[in-house]
Amino acid sequence: PYMSQNMSIVIGLCCYNSSPGLPRIFKNLRELSTKFKSTVAIFCYDISRDNTLELIKNEFQRNAPCVAELVANRYPRTHSRTHNISNARNTVLDVIKERYAHFELLSMMDCNEYACIGDIELETLDDILRDDMIDRWDGISFNREAGYYDYWALSFSPFVYSFFHCTGWQQVVAAMRERFSKILDEEKGELIYVYSAFNGFAIYKMSKFVDCRYSDKISVELFPAGEIAKQCLAAKCNIIDSLSDDCEHRNFHLESIKKHNSKIAVYNKSIFKKIHPAIPNLRGPA
Secondary structure: OEHHHHOEEEEEEEEOOOOOOHHHHHHHHHHHHOOOOEEEEEEEEOOOOOOHHHHHHHHHHHHOOOEEEEEEOOOOOOOOHHHHHHHHHHHHHHHHHHHHOOOOEEEEEOOOOOOOOOOEOHHHHHHHHEOOOHHHOOEEEEEOOOOOOOOOOOEEOOEOOOHHHEOOHHHHHHHHHHHHHHHHHHOOOOEEEEOEOOOOEEEEEHHHHOOOOOOOOOOHHHOOOOHHHHHHHHHOOOEOOOOOOOOHHHHHHHHHHHHHOOOEEEEEEEOEOOOOOOOOOOOOOO
16 A cells, blocks of 8 residues: 555646646646645746746646646745745745645646656656655655756765855766766665755655745755865865855755754656657756
C-alpha cells in the first residue's frame, strides 16, 4: 500500500507568460491528482503578455479533477526577476497557511515550457511515497530523463553557495556540474542528500516547510559552518560581496534545515519523460 492514498497535497504553480507549457502541465496535474486523497492546485499569477490566465480558467479550472485556485501575486512587482518569483512562491505559501496547512504535503511545480512538460512518471512518485521510503526525506526533488539542469538551485558539499556570486562563476559551475554528474552516474536510483535542489518540481512535508520562506537574499548564517570556505578552496574562487539576487529555493531549503533539521534529497530517477522529438529553441532540456 502507498501512503499517498491517505494523503493530501497542495501544489503551487507560479505563472507568468506561461502559455507554451501549460497544456502539458495541466495533463500532468490531472495524472498527479489520481495519486492523492485530495489535491489542490494554486496558480499564482502576475499579469502576462500572453493568454496564461485564460488557459488556466478555461482549460483547467472549469473541468479540473481537483480544487484549482487562481491567486494574484500579493507582493509589489519589482525589476528583479528573482525577487518577483520569490514573492510569487511566498504568495502560494501564504494561501497554504490560510487554508491548507492541515495537508500532509506541499509541492512546487514550474510552469515554463521545458521543466515539467514531459509525461509524468507516476512509478517514480509511487517509489518515494512508499511506507518504507517516505521517512527518509522531508523535501525531495528528482532527476529528469532530458537531463539535470537546475544547478543554480542546487547546493551540495562543497558547492553550497550560488555560483553567480563567485568570482569566475563559469569555472565554478563547470566544476559543480562535473562533480554532480559523477554522483548521478554512480548513485542511480538512490536518494542523494543535499542542502538544496529543485530541478523544476519538488515535494515537501508540510510540517517541515510551511513556516519557511522563499527569498532572493543570501542569509550567510543559514549555511553550514565551514562549507563556504570549503567551496572557495575546492573551486579556487572568492565570494562576491553581494547578498541579493540569489536563487529563491536556497533560502527555503536552508531555513528548513536550520529550523527542523530537514532531510533534503534528490531522488535519482526521472520524474518527467523526455519529449520526442525534441522541441527546438527551449531555455532548458525537455
